[in-house]
Amino acid sequence: MVIIAHVDLDSFFASCERVRDPELMDKGIVICMYSGRGDDAGAVSTAGYNARDLGIGAAMPIKQAKHIAADADIDVAFLPADKAYYKDVSARVMQIIAEDITEVEVASVDEAYVDLSDCETFDAAAEQVERIRGRIREDEGLTASAGIGPNKLIAKMASDENKPDGQTVVRPESVEQFLADRPVDDLYGVGAKTADQLDDIGITTIDELAATPVQHLVSVFGDTRGVALHDKAHGRGAETLEQREKKQLSRITTLPQDTRSMSDIRPVIRDLAADVLRRVTSHGVHFGSVSAIVITADRETRTRSTTLPAPTQSEETLYQTAERLVTAFLEEHPDLAVRRVGVRTGAFTDEKQARLGEF
DNA sequence: AATGATACTCGGC
DNA sequence: TTACGGCCGAGTATCATT
Numbered sequence: 001m002v003i004i005a006h007v008d009l010d011s012f013f014a015s016c017e018r019v020r021d022p023e024l025m026d027k028g029i030v031i032c033m034y035s036g037r038g039d040d041a042g043a044v045s046t047a048g049y050n051a052r053d054l055g056i057g058a059a060m061p062i063k064q065a066k067h068i069a070a071d072a073d074i075d076v077a078f079l080p081a082d083k084a085y086y087k088d089v090s091a092r093v094m095q096i097i098a099e100d101i102t103e104v105e106v107a108s109v110d111e112a113y114v115d116l117s118d119c120e121t122f123d124a125a126a127e128q129v130e131r132i133r134g135r136i137r138e139d140e141g142l143t144a145s146a147g148i149g150p151n152k153l154i155a156k157m158a159s160d161e162n163k164p165d166g167q168t169v170v171r172p173e174s175v176e177q178f179l180a181d182r183p184v185d186d187l188y189g190v191g192a193k194t195a196d197q198l199d200d201i202g203i204t205t206i207d208e209l210a211a212t213p214v215q216h217l218v219s220v221f222g223d224t225r226g227v228a229l230h231d232k233a234h235g236r237g238a239e240t241l242e243q244r245e246k247k248q249l250s251r252i253t254t255l256p257q258d259t260r261s262m263s264d265i266r267p268v269i270r271d272l273a274a275d276v277l278r279r280v281t282s283h284g285v286h287f288g289s290v291s292a293i294v295i296t297a298d299r300e301t302r303t304r305s306t307t308l309p310a311p312t313q314s315e316e317t318l319y320q321t322a323e324r325l326v327t328a329f330l331e332e333h334p335d336l337a338v339r340r341v342g343v344r345t346g347a348f349t350d351e352k353q354a355r356l357g358e359f
Numbered sequence: 360a361a362t363g364a365t366a367c368t369c370g371g372c
Numbered sequence: 373t374t375a376c377g378g379c380c381g382a383g384t385a386t387c388a389t390t
Contacts, residue, residue, distance in 0.1 A: 042376070043376045193369075244381090247381065295377095367384085
């Protein structure tokens with residue numbers, strides 16, 4: 001019997017800060033990404049639960065969050081995101097999870113799937129997940145929520161049921177009931193845009209989606225997405241875990257002001273390229289493709305990318321390629337100004353494969 | 360026309 | 373009153389090759 005669990009650390013960044021500074025215990029915590037464009041310009045990355053109760057949430061402008069906090073009864077701390085620290089904590093938590101589990105899929109900095117198919121029953125699996133969460137609490141002072149189900153989709157959705165610091169078991173015979181009556185955008189992978197499209201054809205709940213002939217979905221969404229929607233609505237998902245390897249690595253930043261002058265943009269690309277290269281080489285891989293990411297003044301994201309003649313670790317190649325892509329983009333769009341710019345690498349090969357490419 | 364590779368956008372966290 | 377990051381992977385469109 002396949003049993004998959006999804007373990008999800010609660011408001012992870014905010015919880016990391018609370019562990020580092022226990023004085024934050026009863027305060028609201030708001031983790032901020034500052035753009036550098038002046039006081040409080042930027043967006044909220046994560047809010048702790050006390051701050052969420054005030055209505056502060058991810059992607060909210062920091063200024064708006066501060067206005068909410070100003071009227072609140074509790075103290076709210078605004079802290080800059082310290083990703084390097086969170087990554088360290090994450091690595092230790094993943095070690096804890098992997099301690100006596102044979103197969104773990106690290107899905108992101110704060111999430112992992114574990115294969116518990118060795119357990120005889122869902123009850124036994126649930127007990128094992130309790131133990132894992134207990135160790136995370138004891139060793140790192142963090143709470144986690146978890147979902148246990150017959151596949152990754154149900155495990156992931158179940159982990160949202162009892163947040164924070166809770167877990168939910170969904171047995172195969174309960175999947176249909178678990179999904180029924182929920183809005184379609186509760187399905188992982190169905191966001192606002194897809195939900196709107198479904199609403200247009202008269203589908204708002206998961207059981208309505210499940211009752212829709214797959215033919216009809218395919219005719220509206222195309223083969224891949226149509227079948228995927230049908231499967232999800234019936235609670236079907238992957239039953240095996242994978243070892244994820246990094247497929248791309250990027251850095252992006254906000255410019256001091258909107259510009260279309262390459263003399264402003266060049267030094268920024270230079271710094272981003274240096275940083276990306278440092279991370280690429282630390283992984284011991286060569287990159288075979290380069291992308292430039294441009295967010296224009298009207299906040300539209302655009303990308304330009306190219307495949308290199310051969311994978312490389314050359315910083316100069318990375319910089320020059322990214323610079324060329326941005327220059328070409330500006331020439332293509334004489335009317336657009338640049339707000340944010342980024343450098344992305346992908347198509348990685350390890351050193352052995354890179355040398356094979358030389359022959 | 361079929362297949363696979365590459366380019367680009369979308370959406371989750 | 374407004375206010376707005378930095379990543380990642382997946383899906384889709386488009387191109388190249390046969």
